[in-house]
Amino acid sequence: MNPEKVLFGFFIVLALTLNFGFFVGELDNPDHHHVYELFAVIVVNLIATVLKFGDRTQMGAVLLATSLVALLQLFAAALVWAVAEQITTIGLTPVVTASIVSLSGGAMLANVVSVVLLVIETVMLRR
């Protein structure tokens, strides 16, 4: 067992599960989507991205790309939240909530690709 692989797999899967946790619920209901969850998703995604640095394989490159996509989506969601709450003070209206959650939904798709790739790599290795 390679401890590096364990840590790697752990963070990639955690990024997906947390992302899913934030995403589920009614799309435009702010009560179903907690800000702490978004925070956790961003932190775990950042860690997962850094862990993918410096992998020379083709698979590593694609994994890094999916992570970067997820981060981009999550940063956009966080920015929308901050603008709505702090700068314009319109608060979490259904429109704002819907856009935050759908952005995180996009990030989740990227995370799904990450996990699928990880599974494929593992399967090919063990064949």
Added chain:
Amino acid sequence: MQNIFFLIFRRMRAPLLALILTYAIAVLGLVLIPGQDAEGNPWRMDFFHAFYFVSFMASTIGFGEIPFEFTNAQRLWVTFSIFFTVVVWLYSIGTLLTLFQDPTFQRALTERRFTAQIRRIRDRFYLICGYGETGSALIQALTDRDQHAVAIDIRQDRVNLLKLENLRQYVPALCADARMPIHLMEAGLKHALCSGVVALTDSNDANLKVAITAKLLHPDIKVICRADSHDIEANMASFGTDYIIDPFDTFAVHLATAIQAPCLNLLQEWLTGREDSELRDPIYPPSEGLWVICGYGRFGKAVYDQLRKEGLELVIVEADPEKTGLPKEHCIRGRGTEAETLQEADIQRAVGLIAGTDHDANNLSIIMTARKLNPDLFVIMRQNRQDNDAIIEALHADMVMHPSAIVANRIRVLLGTPMLHEFLQLLLYQDDRWACELVSRILALVTSHAPDIWEVAFSEETSHAICQSVLEGKAVSLRDVVTDPRNRSKLLQCIPLMMLRNNERVLLPEMDEILHRDDRILFCGSHSAGNRMEWTLQNEHALSYILTGEARPQGLLWRWLKRRERT
């Protein structure tokens, strides 16, 4: 080199992870700990403010407690977080900065930038390996003629020197080992516009390696090499190196020509001289009598072989004849720097002396001692280092053999004016009378400086007007081309040296020769003559003035008026 980028990224993992974790912990703590607003109502910090606060706290800027004053619980948490975030921040940023300054990483970046520069080149260029004395002289000469070059040298200080040089063209340079094929490829060996590789490093092996790499990876290009030994020369020739230049043999042939045909030698020298160099007087090395050669190394051997062919009486002075091999004629052991050795070599009776050791100070000493014994000697000095220029000039030797200058000069002619190179080859079949005549004709054209040399190709691009006239069926003769476009009763100050038509070479073509398309002509003459000739070549009005003697009306209105006048 690609590896280094991955390595750097891999090393960045730890500092970045540490940074993310500490920030996350500090931010989360601030969000969780309850606080108060200005009126004392319970209030919780949101992520936006927490992240803002941690960002400036960690970098130790510290703007104060915002947006409301902290409660004691918050202050306790901030006290802890200051210590761990500041420490981690310094560690991470410090590590990242060190990584970016890593010499191998910097080198990889430089190479990448250099490769990108080469890829963007849009003109034909020569790849020059070795930027020593020869390389710098060659690059100077090439860029002066608006040709492009790329340089590689193994020493960084030489590459820096190139960047300081005031050249007319930008010359990309890389500090790398030219023996590695990868570096040659980075420098554009496989580039479609790379028209030649010149190997000028001071090691024969490196030159050989460059030549063979170039021939294998890009077989159509010209490969020009410097070689100091016959062994390496034969090796290079075996796989088709286009030109191999041995400075010692070149000089020996030069000396033999000077003994046989002084005018021919003078002509060669004038035509190949740099454009701003002064014309020198002819030299007359004595063709009869005893010559003393000091040093029987590569240079000594080359000169010895040539002079023997001339049938001269020769004496060799060599300090270590066992190492260098023994010549057939008699040889005197010694350095030649002492009077006894030279007297033993019969210096009083000698007519010429060649100081040909590989040590400049010894060569100078040989010449000074010999001159004391026999002041009328014809003296040839071998110069090994450029920085001794001043003292060697003060010596007033009759001929100076400077290998770097000889090689640079040969290659400059070869790359800059290929037709001149062919002309010089044909020259060797002419007799001295012919050469003397040409020398006096050139002397009439120029004052004290070497003549300009230029090639004219009668193609659409380089001589538009002439090509148009030829297409219209008008006959343009060589005389028309050398007529002054400002006054057609005068001729320009130039001489057509050679004409090239369908691979046939004509020396000193006749003035009545009718020009064809794609003829090429080599001219020599004054600088202004070359400029004025451009007018005739490219400007239809200038050409029509020369052909007809009248200035044709240029504008539409004047042409119309002129036509009316005639009718």
